[in-house]
Amino acid sequence: MARTSSRRTPTAAPPMNWMLYYVNPTREEFIRLNLPPECNTARVRYIQSCNGLVCLAYEDFKAIYVVNPSTKRFKRIPTPKIKAKFGIRLNFGFDCITNDYKLLRSACDSVNSFKAELYSANANSWKEIQASDILQNFRIFPDSVMYIERFHKLIADDAVLFLYPFPPYPDLRRRSVILDFEGSFALIFNNVSVYSLWTLEDVCGKLSWNKKFNLEFDSKISWVVSYLGDGQFVARHNDRDQYIFYDYKKKETKKFLPAASFKDITLVTKYTESLVSLDCFQPWE
DSSP states (O other): OEEEEEOOSSOSSOOSEEEEEEEETTTTEEEEEOOOGGGOSTTEEEEEEETTEEEEEETTSSSEEEEETTTTEEEEEOOOSSOOSEEEEEEEEEETTTTEEEEEEEEEEETTEEEEEEEETTTTEEEEEOOOGGGGGEEEOTTSOEEESSSOEEEETTEEEEOOOOOSOSOTTSBOOOEEETTEEEEEEEETTEEEEEEEEEETTEEEEEEEEEEOOSSOEEEEEEEEETTEEEEEESSTTOEEEEETTTTEEEEEOOOGGGTTEEEEOOOOOOOOOOTTOEEOO
């Protein structure tokens, strides 16, 4: 899935709107995903997608939407309880234990006051949870596992989340974000021109990082963006306006050459079409 912005003649004003496209690297197809009118504005940003649902929010995070572009149905999430001034973080995922879609929101309501709240789609309400400053750097894994890029154990209500240190790599700064690689946590490290993929695996009841393989790019890249499945990685080319697809099984690299309307791509991420819906979903057409 790619996000593009639609621009007019250069002015001081922001883009008037933006669009979501489903990108099929095998067929080289670009299919525009429909959005409700409320979300078809430059003030709305993409948050995350999960099981075919896309979470969008206005820049100030006061209006949050969950959309299914495939069924053309959406829901506006109730206004969060915590009034925040800055430092707002928002993530969206599925809780397989309670069979519930949830939003985790953290924010600062003053310089030294950090708070967090959890939205439950089943209850259709927000609940403030005990927060720690480590939550300021959280992100939710696509399959609803929350991770924080530090070594901690976090207890929130009756849930215990264990967080594991990074692999023993010389320069931890030269790494990708955590990826979903075939159902496992994964990181890609860059040592000069060599990119290696590591996964967090259960070995004899103990979780540990294991190096899987090297990615043999035939083009210079600046950043590995995501893993789409079926062997396909997306990476940012050194030319900042271009993405490439890399098939690690075939060891093939294909440049992503968008048409003129795709020149302002700001995001490429994994998206799966589905018929999933939430309570109180409503059509926009």
